[in-house]
Each structure stands twice: as structure tokens, then as C-alpha cells.
Amino acid sequence: MDDGLQVLPVHGIGDVTAGDDLVELITRNAPWLRDGDVLVVTSKIVSKAEGRLVEVPADGPERDAARARVLAAETRRVVARRGPTAIVQTHHGFVMAAAGIDASNVDKTHLVLLPESPDESARRLRAGLAERGLHVGIVVSDTMGRAWRNGLTDVALGAAGLPPIRDHRGEIDPYGNELSLTQVAVIDELAAAGELVKGKCDQVPVAVVRGFPGAGGEDGPGAAVLLRDAASDMFSLGTEEARAEGLAAAATLPDAATDLPASAVAVRRAIIRAGLDEAVAVASPQTLRCTPPDPSPAGLMRFGADVHRLRAALAAEGLASAVGYDGSGATIAVSRAA
Known part of the structure; x- marks a missing residue:
């Protein structure tokens, strides 16, 4: 038994x-x-x-x-x-x-x-x-x-x-x-x-x-x-290792794009996280337009840092991005990472 x-x-x-x-x-x-x-x-x-x-x-x-x-x-x-x-x-x-x-x-x-x-x-x-x-x-x-x-x-x-x-x-x-x-x-x-x-x-x-x-x-x-x-x-x-790995990845973001559509909600979260909710125009979830508020050399340097910070925030949401600059600012193509 x-x-x-x-x-x-x-x-x-x-x-x-x-x-x-x-x-x-x-x-x-x-x-x-x-x-x-x-x-x-x-x-x-x-x-x-x-x-x-x-x-x-x-x-x-x-x-x-x-x-x-x-x-x-x-x-x-x-x-x-x-x-x-x-x-x-x-x-x-x-x-x-x-x-x-x-x-x-x-x-x-x-x-x-x-x-x-x-x-x-x-x-x-x-x-x-x-x-x-x-x-x-x-x-x-x-x-x-x-x-x-x-x-x-x-x-x-x-x-x-x-x-x-x-x-x-x-x-x-x-x-x-x-x-x-x-x-x-x-x-x-x-x-x-x-x-x-x-x-x-x-x-x-x-x-x-x-x-x-x-x-x-x-x-x-x-x-x-x-x-x-x-x-x-x-x-x-x-926690410290994950933070260090994330910072290293953010410092070396590649220009990347896929055919996968980005989530509009995730894009909006990234913009807010980067602190740029008043500085970024959203043409579509797949296209963001950034314009420098200060065209001086120092202002353009800050603008470049803002764009990279936004791309890092997008990456944190699982989104890929590719950036192109022209005479009036930057256009960021956004997609869901593969």
C-alpha cells in the first residue's frame, strides 16, 4: 500500500x-x-x-x-x-x-x-x-x-x-x-x-x-x-549588464529598415520617451520629420543628438529606423524590426 x-x-x-x-x-x-x-x-x-x-x-x-x-x-x-x-x-x-x-x-x-x-x-x-x-x-x-x-x-x-x-x-x-x-x-x-x-x-x-x-x-x-x-x-x-548592453547597442545603431509596418502607438511612446513630443512631426507611423529649432552650429549638434536619442527610443520599442538628412532637417523611416 x-x-x-x-x-x-x-x-x-x-x-x-x-x-x-x-x-x-x-x-x-x-x-x-x-x-x-x-x-x-x-x-x-x-x-x-x-x-x-x-x-x-x-x-x-x-x-x-x-x-x-x-x-x-x-x-x-x-x-x-x-x-x-x-x-x-x-x-x-x-x-x-x-x-x-x-x-x-x-x-x-x-x-x-x-x-x-x-x-x-x-x-x-x-x-x-x-x-x-x-x-x-x-x-x-x-x-x-x-x-x-x-x-x-x-x-x-x-x-x-x-x-x-x-x-x-x-x-x-x-x-x-x-x-x-x-x-x-x-x-x-x-x-x-x-x-x-x-x-x-x-x-x-x-x-x-x-x-x-x-x-x-x-x-x-x-x-x-x-x-x-x-x-x-x-x-x-x-540590471547593470543589461543597461551596459543597451547603451552599447544605442551607441552603434545601424541604419536599418524592413517591410514590416511600425505600430503607431509604439512610435508615439518612443517620441515621448525621447522627450521630443513637441519637436517631431509624424507624417505616418512609418515616417517622422524632425526640424532643428536652432540652425546655429551648436544647435545643429544638439539636433543630431536629439535625432539619435529618438532612434534609440524607437529601438527600445523594437522598431528599426533609417535616417536621412537634408538642408532643412531629418527624415526618419520607421519599421518593425525583423
Whole structure:
């Protein structure tokens, strides 16, 4: 009979320090473990056991400066920054706040870094438990925010002994439709399930999910397969990178035109965005006429900048443009970009 999933906390592990044997701590406090269980292990105790701590001043500006240096060392690139909050990509490839550096559940003179290789950490744990006759799956979890959604959830940073993804592509749903995109990140779902009984303040760093099929086999590819490569990531650019790329594109706009008609609404938005709503005559959505208000050399230079700014605003609306100058001004041909 299928009893579904159970999520069980492992109590009694207590504080973990560098060099501690996590396999011993877990098995001593969970003698009821059995083959096929999935252990969801908080990355913090993995990091502590592996000595991934950095000593910093307890308070004051010296602490802030030290934390900034640690953050820079753990960062591959800054994705976004707002006030004191930095969203960065770590050297592992994770995109998360403050590179996952944590100051909670540790004394004030230390910061906890992420494990150097969470998948390898998971494999070592799985192997250590296998030596004791327990064939289980391991998920090394940590907390992340999500783009476009409030609140935090736990996700998998590392995994061993279970498939990280359940691939439904090629299957037929109950209505006869073939699934073509559905890949479920089951190790993330297991990490989130484990957090329901671990909590943030209860000192329960390990949870056991019982009843998940397929756990306890070989190491498998780990959580690294959940990291989307830049080529297939539609949101890979951070805010600063996107701004820099947009400015570079605006600085080198080619004269281009297509046979695709431009949207009159989009053209109007671009004119307003460029701040030229009183200086541009719209002959048609496809033709704009610009006349310099000041024919002096300085005025003509400003006019050229205005025309380019308008073309950049058109490009931001997905519109192509080509400009021609004559003795009385400029005519811009506008079309939808190919």
C-alpha cells in the first residue's frame, strides 16, 4: 500500500563545528533511518563541518568592510544591486542574495560560506552512510528568494543518490496531449519539503523525506544540472549588464529598415520617451520629420543628438529606423524590426 510521503525532523544534532563527522551525528540521532530515505541536509552544517567559515569583527564598520571583502571573493558577477542588497552569481553558478554568505546560527565573529562543492559534499555524505549499510539519497539545501515572488524557499545546492529532475517530456497527459517542456526539479521540491520541519530557529538542520521513489542508488549528476547555461537563459543579464548592453547597442545603431509596418502607438511612446513630443512631426507611423529649432552650429549638434536619442527610443520599442538628412532637417523611416 502506498502511504505517500512522510517528512521527519532529525532532532538532537546540536551545534556543528569544523571537523565534525556528519555521518556519525546523523546516524546517532536518527537510528530509525532506512534504505530509500532522502536526507535533506542544511548547507550550513555542511559548511561548518568542512570549515567554510571566515573570521570577521563582531560589529562596527570593520565588520561591514570585512563582509564586503568576503562577498567580493565569493562573487563571479553582480546580477543586481539595490541599496545594501546585492544579488550575485557565485562561483558555483548559483544566483542568490549575498552569495549565500550567512551570519545566522553562528557566533558573531564568523560568517558561514556555502560549501565549496555542494554536489561533492552530498556524495561524501551518501558514501559515508553507505559504508554503514544505509543506501539513501542526499539533498544539500539552502534558502533562496525567487524573482517575481515574495518569500523564501529552500532549494537544492547539491544532491547525490537520486535523480535531480523528473522528465515528463514525451509522456501523454490524461487529455491525450504530449508533454514537450515539463521537467520537474524534484530535488528542489524535496529541499522545500524538508524545510517545513526544519525551520530557521529550531536547530533542526536535517530532515528525512520518506516514500520518495528512486532514492538510494548511484550518485547521479547532482544539482549542477539544474543550473541553466547562459545560452538558454532568457534572464541571464543582471540590471547593470543589461543597461551596459543597451547603451552599447544605442551607441552603434545601424541604419536599418524592413517591410514590416511600425505600430503607431509604439512610435508615439518612443517620441515621448525621447522627450521630443513637441519637436517631431509624424507624417505616418512609418515616417517622422524632425526640424532643428536652432540652425546655429551648436544647435545643429544638439539636433543630431536629439535625432539619435529618438532612434534609440524607437529601438527600445523594437522598431528599426533609417535616417536621412537634408538642408532643412531629418527624415526618419520607421519599421518593425525583423
